[in-house]
Amino acid sequence: MPSMPSGAASWYWDKVMNMQPVYIVRSAATPVAENYHSSLRDLAAAAFHAALTGLPAAFDPQRIDMLYVASAMNSMLQRQTELGALLATTFGLVGIPALTVEASGASGGVALHQARLAIASGAADLVAVVGVEKVTDRLDADIEAARATSIDSEFEAELGLTLTSQWALLMRRYMHEYGYAADAFAPFPINAHANAASNAGALYRFGINAEKYRKATQIASPLNMLDTSTAADGAAVVLLASEPMARELGAAQIRLAGGAIATDALPLATRRDLLWLAAAERSSRAAMQQAQVRPADVHVLDVTDPHGIVAAMALEACGFVERGTAPRHAADGGITPQGSTPLATAGGYKARGDVGGASGVYQIVELVRQLQGTAGAAQVANARVALAQCLGGVASTAVTHILIRE
Amino acid sequence: MMQTSRPVGLLGYGVYVPRYRIAGKEIARIWTDGQGGVPVEAKSVPGLDEDTITMSIEAGRSALLRAGVPAQALSVVWVGSESHPYSVKPSGTIVAEALGTSPWISAADYQFACKAGSEALTAAMGMVGSGMAQYALAIGADTAQGRPGDALEYTASAGAAALLVGAAEDALATIDATVSYVSDTPDFFRRADRPYPVHGHRFTGEPAYFHHIKSATTRLLSELGRTAADFTYAIFHQPNAKFPQTVAKQLGFSEAQIKPGLLSPLIGNTYSAIALAGLCATLDIARPGDTILMTTYGSGSGADAYALTVTDALLERRGRAPLMAAYLARQEFVDYAVYAKWRGKLVLG
Amino acid sequence: MDLAKRWRQKPAYYRLEGQRHRTSGEVRFPPQPPRVGESGEEWEAYPLRGTGEIYSFAGVRTAAPEYAAQTPYLVALVRLDEGLLVSAQLTDCDEAELQIGQRVEMVTRRMSDTGVDGLLVYAYKFRPVLE
Numbered sequence: 001m002p003s004m005p006s007g008a009a010s011w012y013w014d015k016v017m018n019m020q021p022v023y024i025v026r027s028a029a030t031p032v033a034e035n036y037h038s039s040l041r042d043l044a045a046a047a048f049h050a051a052l053t054g055l056p057a058a059f060d061p062q063r064i065d066m067l068y069v070a071s072a073m074n075s076m077l078q079r080q081t082e083l084g085a086l087l088a089t090t091f092g093l094v095g096i097p098a099l100t101v102e103a104s105g106a107s108g109g110v111a112l113h114q115a116r117l118a119i120a121s122g123a124a125d126l127v128a129v130v131g132v133e134k135v136t137d138r139l140d141a142d143i144e145a146a147r148a149t150s151i152d153s154e155f156e157a158e159l160g161l162t163l164t165s166q167w168a169l170l171m172r173r174y175m176h177e178y179g180y181a182a183d184a185f186a187p188f189p190i191n192a193h194a195n196a197a198s199n200a201g202a203l204y205r206f207g208i209n210a211e212k213y214r215k216a217t218q219i220a221s222p223l224n225m226l227d228t229s230t231a232a233d234g235a236a237v238v239l240l241a242s243e244p245m246a247r248e249l250g251a252a253q254i255r256l257a258g259g260a261i262a263t264d265a266l267p268l269a270t271r272r273d274l275l276w277l278a279a280a281e282r283s284s285r286a287a288m289q290q291a292q293v294r295p296a297d298v299h300v301l302d303v304t305d306p307h308g309i310v311a312a313m314a315l316e317a318c319g320f321v322e323r324g325t326a327p328r329h330a331a332d333g334g335i336t337p338q339g340s341t342p343l344a345t346a347g348g349y350k351a352r353g354d355v356g357g358a359s360g361v362y363q364i365v366e367l368v369r370q371l372q373g374t375a376g377a378a379q380v381a382n383a384r385v386a387l388a389q390c391l392g393g394v395a396s397t398a399v400t401h402i403l404i405r406e
Numbered sequence: 407m408m409q410t411s412r413p414v415g416l417l418g419y420g421v422y423v424p425r426y427r428i429a430g431k432e433i434a435r436i437w438t439d440g441q442g443g444v445p446v447e448a449k450s451v452p453g454l455d456e457d458t459i460t461m462s463i464e465a466g467r468s469a470l471l472r473a474g475v476p477a478q479a480l481s482v483v484w485v486g487s488e489s490h491p492y493s494v495k496p497s498g499t500i501v502a503e504a505l506g507t508s509p510w511i512s513a514a515d516y517q518f519a520c521k522a523g524s525e526a527l528t529a530a531m532g533m534v535g536s537g538m539a540q541y542a543l544a545i546g547a548d549t550a551q552g553r554p555g556d557a558l559e560y561t562a563s564a565g566a567a568a569l570l571v572g573a574a575e576d577a578l579a580t581i582d583a584t585v586s587y588v589s590d591t592p593d594f595f596r597r598a599d600r601p602y603p604v605h606g607h608r609f610t611g612e613p614a615y616f617h618h619i620k621s622a623t624t625r626l627l628s629e630l631g632r633t634a635a636d637f638t639y640a641i642f643h644q645p646n647a648k649f650p651q652t653v654a655k656q657l658g659f660s661e662a663q664i665k666p667g668l669l670s671p672l673i674g675n676t677y678s679a680i681a682l683a684g685l686c687a688t689l690d691i692a693r694p695g696d697t698i699l700m701t702t703y704g705s706g707s708g709a710d711a712y713a714l715t716v717t718d719a720l721l722e723r724r725g726r727a728p729l730m731a732a733y734l735a736r737q738e739f740v741d742y743a744v745y746a747k748w749r750g751k752l753v754l755g
Numbered sequence: 756m757d758l759a760k761r762w763r764q765k766p767a768y769y770r771l772e773g774q775r776h777r778t779s780g781e782v783r784f785p786p787q788p789p790r791v792g793e794s795g796e797e798w799e800a801y802p803l804r805g806t807g808e809i810y811s812f813a814g815v816r817t818a819a820p821e822y823a824a825q826t827p828y829l830v831a832l833v834r835l836d837e838g839l840l841v842s843a844q845l846t847d848c849d850e851a852e853l854q855i856g857q858r859v860e861m862v863t864r865r866m867s868d869t870g871v872d873g874l875l876v877y878a879y880k881f882r883p884v885l886e
Binding site for chain 3: 159
Binding site: 425453454455456457459460463464491492500503504505506728732733735736738754 | 765766769770802824825844846847862863864866877885886
């Protein structure tokens with residue numbers, strides 16, 4: 001038995017252990033792409049219809065009780081709020097409770113978490129979670145400005161810092177403290193690109209190597225272009241159900257066994273320990289305790305990995321490797337599908353494409369494939385327990401979920 | 407000759423010169439195929455994040471540090487410039503807030519071509535000398551612009567100097583007297599809303615620069631009953647390298663007297679700041695008892711001449727803030743393309 | 756145009772004014788409203804000295820629109836001599852010459868130009884200490 005968690009995470013233990021079980025009954029996503037022909041609602045509708053495909057013919061979509069929409073940059077890039085009502089209308093579900101959830105890059109995970117609570121509390125039996133991001137209608141500087149809204153606007157973004165540059169600051173300090181060169185982080189994008197080759201829905205399906213990494217153009221030095229994700233368009237949908245509903249739909253195989261949100265100080269400079277993602281630690285510990293698993297029990301995982309440094313720090317915060325060792329662990333093959341902590345098996349943020357606030361929903365779609373054994377060349381053998389973690393901002397919000405195939 | 411009823415002097419001083427330079431030869435490469443001489447070897451170029459306000463702030467901070475006077479004790483913050491970032495909205499209030507003054511001060515901007523800073527200095531002397539203020543900060547600062555290809559482009563540069571005026575008994579240099587001489591002489595002007603000034607070529611010389619500087623200087627010398635030889639050092643306005651050396655010679659000052667304050671060959675003409683900065687650079691090396699003459703010049707036109715005497719206090723205060731030498735030492739040369747990008751000479755659409 | 760916001764930010768932006776706890780002496784930046792269990796009177800305005808050392812630095816080549824004309828530029832986390840960290844731009848230096856631990860000092864600079872009919876924004880940056 002895992003021990004009692006302490007601090008802010010303890011309420012999960014006390015109050016969430018008695019929740020009703022929640023199952024992932026369907027999941028689907030559009031390919032991540034520069035999808036110039038599709039609008040935000042086109043993308044969301046495509047993912048929604050794909051998610052419903054395969055349900056019993058008699059299933060009435062009107063039985064969906066609630067709709068949660070996750071998007072990080074939509075209000076900035078599409079100038080559209082109230083996505084809940086917009087997409088309920090688009091899907092033909094006018095009238096149902098529908099709302100938007102925003103926690104920057106963690107939006108998808110937070111939406112999933114809230115949907116899970118709605119079912120676990122008995123308030124709903126079937127909930128749709130939509131993650132959607134439509135970025136290519138705007139130019140790069142606008143996207144960078146939208147991404148920068150997740151850092152402190154007054155004392156970071158308006159002074160010229162960007163989200164990417166904040167991770168670059170942490171990367172340089174990490175290199176300094178633990179004695180790594182910049183190319184020690186190359187295994188993360190190399191693994192992501194290798195895995196994306198077998199994901200038909202990935203943005204970049206080509207391999208890269210250490211030589212190319214070393215020669216790549218600097219984006220926010222020491223971060224280079226091959227260690228920086230590309231924002232792209234996409235939508236993903238997950239249907240969550242109560243146990244009775246999941247059984248009725250013949251889909252009570254993958255249980256959302258744990259889930260937790262945690263936060264960290266949003267202004268980076270105000271953190272006590274900058275090289276430790278405290279929110280990632282808290283949320284992963286609470287999620288694992290709910291699911292009654294330990295890091296060693298997790299067969300496959302997906303974390304926020306727009307840069308190698310982010311994946312490295314997440315692996316450490318979640319307890320998979322010791323602090324300061326993640327780049328070595330990656331260099332030793334630990335993050336490949338054959339390693340002890342398979343990462344980015346569908347390409348991760350770097351090669352699948354960075355879908356911003358939809359990422360947390362994409363992670364679920366991809367990990368469900370792993371648990372169902374349909375992940376192709378990047379399949380992790382006998383994967384039964386999966387961990388999904390998404391981060392908002394510089395990990396000021398972290399959401400972790402544990403998926404278990406029963 | 408103007409003298410205050412209560413003796414006044416400089417309690418502190420501070421300078422600022424941007425890190426960047428462009429060589430005169432680099433400008434000549436673009437416009438004259440490198441042919442012909444250049445009026446200065448190099449000029450300072452402000453970085454993208456610098457303007458009259460930011461340079462005034464740094465010079466002002468140094469002046470306060472040297473004086474050992476808290477910003478809250480100031481009664482006056484005046485900024486003289488021909489390149490105030492706003493046409494309407496004072497630089498002085500922004501500089502005052504950045505320095506951390508009390509709101510109960512007089513803050514204003516002066517404008518008189520290259521003499522705007524010395525206008526502020528003379529007025530500050532009046533405020534302190536009359537007893538209306540205990541401490542008055544007078545700043546001259548500019549990020550001057552010359553039309554691309556114009557003779558002015560070789561010299562129009564950026565810098566700031568701040569002088570903290572207070573009672574003579576607390577001064578590191580007393581200001582013993584001043585003379586101001588002005589006339590309507592249209593040697594150089596810039597109409598409202600125009601980016602670059604117009605100048606009268608040779609007309610800027612004899613009837614303008616030389617006549618005004620010589621008038622003010624000779625009047626001050628005669629009224630004080632002194633000659634050029636009675637001064638340890640002298641500073642004259644520096645629109646280029648040649649004019650100050652020529653006027654010094656005509657007035658009987660030696661090369662040695664003007665050398666410490668002759669900055670234009672290295673940084674160009676920082677307009678409102680150049681003569682005041684020359685005075686600061688001279689104070690950087692002066693000894694107690696030394697006497698200094700400074701004559702500023704502003705087109706349009708006028709000249710202010712000042713006689714100063716260095717006190718013992720200078721030695722203790724000099725090292726409290728960066729010397730001019732520190733700013734001159736950190737030079738980083740840029741080419742014309744970078745200069746054009748930074749100075750807004752590229753059309754960005 | 757954020758006129759009121761810029762006006763509010765003056766002490767922090769122009770001269771790096773933070774807060775000090777009247778009894779514990781804790782210094783913090785930027786100024787914040789009181790936390791749970793605190794009253795506003797416990798904290799007083801406190802001007803930071805503006806000197807410190809580089810904790811980390813990065814070069815920005817893709818910036819938000821208001822800084823797009825200034826790329827490339829440098830940002831840093833600076834460990835102030837009062838002990839706290841602050842995020843800011845670096846100025847008057849080249850990336851190749853920087854190192855972690857290097858001494859820096861605060862300067863007030865023009866941050867962004869919001870257009871010919873807009874406000875000029877001034878705020879703190881850090882530069883290598885002038886020798």
